[in-house]
Amino acid sequence: MLGRPLPIPLLDNGEALAYQVVVVTVLHAPLLLLCCTSTFVTMLHLIMFHPRIYYVCFSVVMLIASGQTARAKDGVLRAGILGCDTSHVIAFTNLINDPKATGALADVEVTVAYPGGSPDLPTSVDRVAGFVKQLHKKGIKIVDSLEEFAKECDAVMLESVDGRPHLKQFCAVAQGKPIFVDKPAAASLADVIAIYRVAEETHTPVYSSSSLRFCKEVQEAAHSKKLGELLSCDTSGPMITQGFHPDLYWYGIHGVEPLYAILGTGCETVSRTETDLCTLVVGKWKNGRMGSYRGLHKGYNFALTAYGSKGVVQHSGISGYEGAAEEICKFFKSGKPPGSRDEVVEIYAFMEAADESKRQGGKAVLLSEIIERAEQQAAASIAAARGK
Numbered sequence: 001m002l003g004r005p006l007p008i009p010l011l012d013n014g015e016a017l018a019y020q021v022v023v024v025t026v027l028h029a030p031l032l033l034l035c036c037t038s039t040f041v042t043m044l045h046l047i048m049f050h051p052r053i054y055y056v057c058f059s060v061v062m063l064i065a066s067g068q069t070a071r072a073k074d075g076v077l078r079a080g081i082l083g084c085d086t087s088h089v090i091a092f093t094n095l096i097n098d099p100k101a102t103g104a105l106a107d108v109e110v111t112v113a114y115p116g117g118s119p120d121l122p123t124s125v126d127r128v129a130g131f132v133k134q135l136h137k138k139g140i141k142i143v144d145s146l147e148e149f150a151k152e153c154d155a156v157m158l159e160s161v162d163g164r165p166h167l168k169q170f171c172a173v174a175q176g177k178p179i180f181v182d183k184p185a186a187a188s189l190a191d192v193i194a195i196y197r198v199a200e201e202t203h204t205p206v207y208s209s210s211s212l213r214f215c216k217e218v219q220e221a222a223h224s225k226k227l228g229e230l231l232s233c234d235t236s237g238p239m240i241t242q243g244f245h246p247d248l249y250w251y252g253i254h255g256v257e258p259l260y261a262i263l264g265t266g267c268e269t270v271s272r273t274e275t276d277l278c279t280l281v282v283g284k285w286k287n288g289r290m291g292s293y294r295g296l297h298k299g300y301n302f303a304l305t306a307y308g309s310k311g312v313v314q315h316s317g318i319s320g321y322e323g324a325a326e327e328i329c330k331f332f333k334s335g336k337p338p339g340s341r342d343e344v345v346e347i348y349a350f351m352e353a354a355d356e357s358k359r360q361g362g363k364a365v366l367l368s369e370i371i372e373r374a375e376q377q378a379a380a381s382i383a384a385a386r387g388k
Contacts (some may be wrong), residue, residue: 074109078155113143164245204334220315230289268366272357274358278297281357
């Protein structure tokens with residue numbers, strides 16, 4: 001046996017193959033030379049055509065080989081990071097592992113990480129080595145298998161920036177330990193629902209949200225007494241899309257999540273219209289409220305306006321990750337998610353319905369139909385994730 005290479009969630013193109021090959025080559029080069037010189041030469045030939053993948057894997061493997069141990073202070077819960085291809089891993093680690101941390105943050109420590117990465121997505125694979133190096137310098141143990149990862153932590157932060165492998169990764173580590181799934185929860189509503197089904201089956205507490213839900217500006221608007229009766233809410237933010245995902249999943253989630261934090265669940269229909277400058281998605285709630293997300297195709301600005309019978313609350317700009325990190329750690333300690341399955345499913349249905357409305361020329365789309373369709377597809381998603 002050559003051992004277990006660094007697991008890669010997507011193996012559907014040449015880069016993915018080269019990514020896997022180089023890890024095997026670097027970790028087991030001497031043995032490969034002894035066993036099959038021609039195989040070794042063939043592997044090197046493949047690597048020559050994928051220099052970027054080679055660099056990323058070589059950097060990661062060298063850190064794995066350093067052999068750190070995942071340890072936390074006595075009485076502190078060990079958190080593991082699954083997927084090191086987003087800046088969130090550094091932001092959360094800095095807050096949670098801060099020696100001056102208080103409250104729930106002081107009860108958790110990030111101790112281990114699994115690199116992950118999607119070989120066919122440059123915004124993922126090109127960032128893995130850099131973030132892994134930063135985590136390694138902070139004393140975080142880097143491991144090369146999900147089996148070892150699961151043994152080394154008490155709670156999981158599923159941080160892979162690409163939503164496609166989330167369900168498969170979740171299935172691999174769902175063992176009853178709390179799991180926070182960062183945005184996007186998955187690359188389809190069917191996969192989101194599948195994650196919750198696997199969580200129920202394995203008795204694994206799970207929660208997913210955008211960090212913006214817990215920033216102070218959103219929380220102030222959600223709990224403001226100045227509003228009186230809440231009537232409507234508008235949010236706006238950058239409209240950055242990524243292939244393989246519904247349009248709003250990648251960055252629109254940062255505007256839709258605050259919308260739900262303020263209005264709550266109960267949206268019935270969604271319609272979408274757009275120009276070259278912005279995308280406007282409007283939802284109608286069953287209690288008469290209306291909510292809209294305006295995705296800006298230029299600039300990088302966030303804003304919200306909540307309308308009430310007695311006043312209006314407005315905010316421009318957002319605060320950092322402190323609120324999200326605090327809620328994640330509370331969830332890890334209690335095992336009780338700060339939001340319900342139904343709300344997470346409705347948020348992703350809202351965003352998927354926006355794409356359906358676009359396909360239908362701006363027609364209002366029923367969320368109930370979007371959710372029903374995804375519920376029917378969830379079983380197939382689970383079977384695919386488990387290789388059945």
